[in-house]
Amino acid sequence: MSLSKLEQRILEFLQQNPDRNYQTNEIAQHFNYQGSKNFKKLVKALAFLERINELEVTDTGRFKAKSTKKETAVGTFRGNDRGFGFIDYDPEQPDLFVPPGKVGNAMDGDTVEATIIKHVNPSTGKGSEARVDNIVERASTQIVGEFVAYDKEMRDSTGFLGFVIPQGKFSDELKVEVLPDGLKPVNHSIVIVKIKEYPTMDKPNNLTGLVAKEIGHKDAPGVDILAILYQFNIPSEFPEQVLEEAQAIEQDIDPKDIEGRRDLRDELIITIDGADAKDLDDAISLEKLDNGHYRLGVHIADVSHYVTENSPIDSEALARGTSVYLTDRVVPMLPQRLSNGICSLLPNEDRLTVSCEMTIDSNGRVVDQDIFLSVINSSYRMTYTDVNAILAGDEDLRKEYHEISEMLDQMSELHFILEGMRQNRGALSFETPEAQIIVDEDGKPIDIVHRQRGVGERLIESFMLAANETISRTYTEKDWPMIYRVHEQPDEERMQRFAEFITAFGVVLRGRAESIKPKQLQEALDELSDTPYEEVVSMMMLRSMQQARYTDEPFGHYGLAAKDYTHFTSPIRRYPDLMVHRLIHKYLEATPTSEQKRNIAQKLTDIADHSSKMERRAVEAERETDALKKAEYMLDKVGEQFEGTVSSVTSFGMFIQLDNTVEGLISLQELKDDYYRYDQQHLILIGENTNNVYRIGQRVLIEVERVSIEDREIDFKLIETYPTDNKDLEHVISENKNRSEKKSRKPKRQSNNRQSFKQVAKQSSKGNNKKGKKFQIRKRKK
Template sequence: MNEDNLEKQILEIIDKNPTIQKELYESLNALEKSEKAQIRKILNKLLSEGKIIKDSQNQYRKLDENMAVGTIEFTKSGNMAFVQCSDGSEIAVKVENSGISLHKDLVLVEIIGKWRDLKEGRVVRILKRELKYVVGEFVRKGIFGFVIPIDAKINTDFYVAPEGIGKAKNGQIVKAKITKYQSPTKKPEVEIVDVLGDKDDPSIDLPIVIFKHGLPEPGYFPPKVLQEAKELPKKLSENEINGRKDFRKETIFTIDGDTAKDFDDAVGIKKLDNGNYLLGVHIADVSHYVKSNSALDREAYKRGTSVYLIDTVIPMLPFELSNWICSLVEGEDRLTMSLLMEIDPYGNLVNSKIYNGVIRSAKRLTYRKVNELLSDNCSEEVKKEIEFLKPELEMMRELMELLSEKRKERGSIIDIESNEVHFEFDEKGYVKDIIPVERGLSEKMIEEFMVLANETVASYFDVQGLPFIYRIHENPDPDVLLQLRNYLDMLGINVKFPQNIHPKVLQEILEKTKNHPLSKNIQMMLVRSMKRALYSEENVGHFGLASSSYTHFTSPIRRYPDLVVHRLLKEFIKYKGTLSKKEIKKYSEMLPEIAKNSSEMERVADQAEWDLIDMKKVEYISRHIGEVFWVYITGVTRFGLFVEIPQKMISGLIHISELSDDYYIYDERDNTLKGERTGNVYRIGDKLQAKVVRADKIGTEVDFIPYTEDDFEKLKREHPHAKIKVNKKNKKKRKKS
């Protein structure tokens, strides 16, 4: 029975009357086990897509117009939740209307009104419980106890009966299995299945994040996946190379970080007789090894992306592929998807062609060494190792500057400095120091080339309207842009915001504020003002890059969408610049689900990476309790001041109760706290000294109190070894006020 037709018939039957499963079998004359299994599969699919619901009488029925199905996600504050529907829409749910739902449950909601620009709903039924385990702190209460979840989005604690405690001790971090979900009158129950350790032990941070986000254990793959990986060849055969464009005699090399082990992109460059540049971007041909619907492919789809947790990688593919046969290792023949792009001296792309290729990387370069070679202070050691590539690297620098200028002309805002930091650890595993990471010349160079490659590949499919997976970035939300404008106004930065926002406006903000002490925070606000970049089968362009069509093609070792793009490119090459009717139909059906899953898994990976970084930042500052730092005010609220130590990118709160020199009133109009008696004003952008008084690594919270010169002698007594610095200029200013 054709699945599409069967789905249509099932929907028609349910549309007429609510129906139980047995009645569906009879209506569709399904007698065989296989036919019934097919019907059940479609019913489950329709339920998960929110197209139908199953009521308390086990009847399948269509949704009323005022009903919706989606995954509920609570905010960290605990007072709001948002239901993500399968069609991409969002419904706001106040916590009092969330019933007994938990974070990530599949729920049925009734639309009851509007909340800001969203529909507002009330949870009327929990369709599927997603949370199976919880990670949290075990708190003993006599013979029983509770697990308080680490994830603030899980808005309840969990009861542990005496027999479910095991070897857990009070205050330890545990993993617990949910045995009973909450009811209107009882808390949910768990049994402890694993003790991760004491909460101050740095070794438990990684497992906490892995368990919290449901990630695979590092190094683990199912046996079938590992078996397929082990069966792959360790060397290329002549048969595999035949029919490919041979680039092995070309000067091609990789540029990556010092610790990288999976090299999925290589570059080469030359000048043509007409004065144009010929840039080659060669990407590992992962699709040659990972066949559609193989065990490797199914696992890669499920993971969606590799996850980078400081110095630990949870790869999308086993190491046999990611670190060897797919990796563009120096001196080894490797299969590639090779894109050649001809660029004129003005930075315009004038021609391009994609090939199934084979390369042999001449050198494994690092960003650090390339930056040093292209600087005025290059060591003899680096010169000796890579100076033979200096002509190509100088030419790449020229081209990078042309492309960068061209991008800026159209308003692209790629030049946002990352908030990436490097952690230095001591011999016991504690964070010893935090060093901000700055992008150098070579990082910007590779980024420019990869952006151009991704745009070029996307354009092949976009101009013909062929099915494709795009990387999209929608226009910013006007309400959030208003918050950005207000933030800039508070800092005294005047920027005109036209009614129809263009990336050039945001680019202007970056230019105006690049030397501002709060430039990192301004960039963060700017990023928050924009919607999250996603994968989609529909092309709506990429706002941030000011690009009409964009994709991810350059990292198939670590991103599933890139692997799918490679498969599409192989068909595109095979059919000489188009796709067959069969492939058009197949990919039109497949891509929406691939895009949705890839976006979701990317979001999980990002959150896990941010969580571990935040925990390590708090761990660092927890070893500096009592010390005084210069901080900038990054936010003002009724309950206090959000501040940041800029050199370490560590954020925290000065609670309003700690502003004890006066009674402070929040002025909503200009977003300030004003002293009623003294007239002192705290506003965004102010610089002050603050003492660290509390750091909660598990909850990722840091508390500060304001520091004044009057505290100096007291601090010296309480913390004789603390690094206390007093700025005399600051003293004079305070005395004047």
Template sequence: MITRKIVEKYLFSKIYTPKILKELYKKFNLRKKDEKSKLRQILNELMSEGKIFRDSRGRFRTVKENLVVGNIEFTRSGTLAFVWTEAGDEIAVPVEKAGNAMHKDKVVVEIIGKWYELPEGRVLRVLERGLNKIVGTFQPRGRFAYIIPDDPKIQYDFYVPVEYFGHAKPGEKVVAQILRYPSATRNPVARVVEVLGFADDPSTDFPTVVVKHDLPVEFPETVLKEAAKIPEKVTPSDLKERKDFRDEIIVTIDGPDARDFDDAVSVKKLSNGNYELGVHIADVSYYVKENSELDKEAFKRGTSVYLIDRVLPMLPFKLSHGVCSLVQGEDRLVMSLIMEIDKNGEVVDFEVTPGVIRSYRRLIYDDVNALFKGDKIAQEKIGELRNFLELMRELKDILRNARRKRGAILDIEGGEVKIVLDEKGRTVDIIPRARGEAEIIIEEFMIKANETIAEIFHHMDIPFVYRVHEQPDPDTILQLKNYLSAIGVNLKLPKKIQPKILQDLLERTEGHPLRSSIERLLVRSMKRAVYSPVNIGHFGLASFAYTHFTSPIRRYPDLVVHRLLRNFLKSKGKFSKKEIKVLNKKLTKIAVQSSKRERVADEAEWDYIALKKIDYISRHIGDVFDVVVTSVTKFGLFVEIIDKYISGLVHISTMDDYYIYDQDRSVLIGSKSGKIYKIGDKLKAKVVNADKTRMQIDFEIVEE
């Protein structure tokens, strides 16, 4: 009988030359239907794992040293793409070497050189198309039309024959099925399958983002059937081998719009002067078993996606808003981490145990912050918990000071806003969102919990999923330095950058008019945090080891960490070599998928916020706002409306003089007037255009 081991041994041997399927049947002497079917199954498995691929002549080729298989993702600029392999490796592909590949395709890439610190590749073949639908603007041209994709990462316009117009009108936003993919000589072809309406209709925003990012909305029937079998309440049999915390004061603290509650906290002062911090996390892994339909769907989604007024959950509502959610007054199963913390913010002892809690109170950030400020209404609502909350604040200060001393970056607010929508989905207002002490309490408690769990596995040298954050590239930090220099802030850079230097910068620029721009540029100058089975630490948090343990309702890696914890407790940290090998392979795949899905979710959330900002500003065409110049380029000024975080462009062609760009000083200089525009200038600017399709806002300077 043909086996995978036999097939792999032959395909990867020195004597193998690329063969078509019939030649492989002959080689292995396969005559029976079931034997041939088994070989096809093995070949398909090897192709899906990226170990072999089928070339344009149908021959099976092995992926050797200079060849890799991965998914290609184009940048918004359209000049570059990156290919991500299943092992998490990254290859840069200049667009002229991408062949006919499109965004999200699975491709074979030949390594041909270096692109800065990354290998540079050339696409040899598209193995599998990643997109089957696009969303874009319908533009007729007589007997045919084009669809211009909303996503700038898609490099092609799609040809639409007249029979596939589907009642779309000029300028309407549509969803289209891809019928033919691009070739060297022909544009791709698509058919309109759904007309969303005109871009200025806010009801088109949600489907636009869903299709653009291929977000799963409905759960498969198999998943819902499995979820339906889970009890709605905790039963006595669920409490076996669990520590009972139901008589303790344990609370959740979240925003007013929170719908799922996966973390609850408690704090006590011990007789020795230390603090006992309890972090109780919903025990989702008790209900979502490995390889179940629920688990497969959660792996596929990777994370919940939050889009202002709605959520696309990782798990069905039966779990995320039901039996897993730590709602007030209900018994709930948890994985509890109890830490003893000294006055220096160090964990001197801890216990991890499955538990059961009954949340004493659902607290809201705004109420806790108001209580700390002496608000009378807040005193009436939650005053009984004042001493409890003050103890939390005391411990928060200790933990935060300890992180400050070790050089963690603490003060990035990120220019977050609360977007207020009406019942039709139109943006009514945009309000800056500032973190209060309550938000920081929860943040500090969760960071300490995540670090404690990660260090257990690191010290035991057991396979694990870490949250890692690499040091920033010197080139990007140099760009940050140049930007700061242009606004009069000097940043001294040692050879090896430390997070403490960036934290000092944030403290020095507190209250600066360009503070939000500095924060965003600082974030962009750092690499993206990702999931990895290899611990390299977390640069931004200055953490030796870090993970995500605290949100298993909405993040798949947290769910996996809970399973690893359960296995650790059961086995007392002892795993066989075979178990470790299997775990390492599995966790690499989980880390890559989770990082990818997190990136998709982030981009979807950013796009949705951007659409709602454009919706807001489109009803202020002609209005004048106070803006600050955030960037100067040869084609104009990028400006931002103060306190709204709405950015747009003042094009050089609309300005009152012929302006020359001085790259060294990053300024525009009027050739006749000598007027200088620089980063940080505060101006009056009028909104002249807001385009949802191009995701662009245009301003003109208004003379005082």
């Protein structure tokens, strides 16, 4: 096939630069094809070269020469119980989609080698696809789940004790069969299975193992949460060596420990926390100066004084990375003797602290700061509830706390100044609802309410943010090694999708997707303020963001619009904060030498990476627990009706969030009045014949149809759709109508999923599993 001169020149240019990719306007600039006529010719030539497979388009819409070698990637596989998955292989690139049948024998969390088999044009809204070729490293050596025992006949014929219904992101087709070599657990108990034979390419759905631990019966109080901890490999007990070291730490301060510290015990210092909090790691003080400035003191428990580097407590804290907050319990990073004892800033007790004292002007700018070691004696242990009431004018409480009422008023003033400063510089403000699941003494959920955030909660947040920024800026300017909390520029492709999505609400995102400023995003959110769509659009924007992480490079914090940011204020529950305190100790003693800075920097890289992983593990465990408890809460509400909001639209249905934050699925196959097409660009479902539209933010009435505690899934049935204004979607509806009129087709049916082994197994676990049940159990090899 002969190419035109322009097509040949473009191809040669791209082939000479095989490692780069270009936007259309960059290629036009290179060839000086920037006029309207010439630009059209260039676009036509690029389209032709792509069609004949001479060049390819990246997921972000850029052009590059077609690669002649097989493209492979190594990354972390994230599985799904529907049989597909994703591979996270490059922080700068979207995840690779692994379709069903291409997963091989990979399990969730495995490090895999994969071949990229398809680059999809970004106009389709889909990313690149890959095929798993090889397992580089297995993530799990054990599986947690419910044991279902075989009867004697089945045990004799198969050689297995029974099977386990696994918890976690495993394919529904996976069979986990239990060898007789380990423990002999009770039927329907939650167990830990030590894996002996992993799935293979020949048998990707078969796994065998032996029971290493019996956690308890699935219906026993607390076993469900304990199972989640084991599922995520979160230790629930401290090693004996750690407890012994903690026990040896005195609960009173030695006078020698105060030497060299600034004594603040006579200053008016308070703590503000939740009523149930026991690990009080931050205290605050405030003085309004004659010139109108504020002197804010943020005093943080000096955990690093007690947790010395490479000690057993330190090693265990690093391994855990963070405390984990589940519905009915806290799994602490440090033993309670420290977290609730000598490190907790209890009232009327001398405590060692690291202080960050800031002078802040009326614009919220820190004009001076001082970072030092201190000793304090907190005067009041305040709760958010009481502080909010005092600020709202509760006369009885203002009299009871007359000594600090004026200071609290000034703290409120300063909070609004700092909040305004952050808004002016473009910080994003996400006010998405947070659920508080209330449980009884047996851990059973009895209510789900919105967690309230008053001025008291927000002022503490403002003061902690100010301290974190000040600490970060101080040591960045000195160019001394530090661990940072960073939030990077959003991924271009995700931001482009979000920009397209919000056009459905009549909002145009100003700015370029690859360099969008947080202030421009906030302006878009402000346009939807006080509308039914504000909350769900905020949630979609949040999903378009990068994950915040820890690193030893000062990349800044996009969401806060901050150039400098670290975590300094919670060393009891976060290891990076503890590390920051340790560095402050070093830097207050002496200026580090070049060699010392190199050594510190080398350690921080691994600590930051591990801390990010442990944080993600904790978040996943917390989400799993919330999903479990929400399913338990809704179990006795099957058949009841609730109002809710469409929170997400997918190719297989739409998720509805109830006003109490519980989320459930209305499957596409349940929408029987039409054949619904999924429009990914606008995230809507549209009926091909009726032009009915289901969209994010739409209010509906549902009936709870099914609840599965094992799967943490809730299914809804649509009862009624409330009127909504779809004028902004008229062009989409019109295109759909024209498409329907042009095509004559046989009636279509929405897809229905085939019942999986996991679903059959669950049915068996609820009844008996005697001979005659129609699912195959393979025999154990002798």
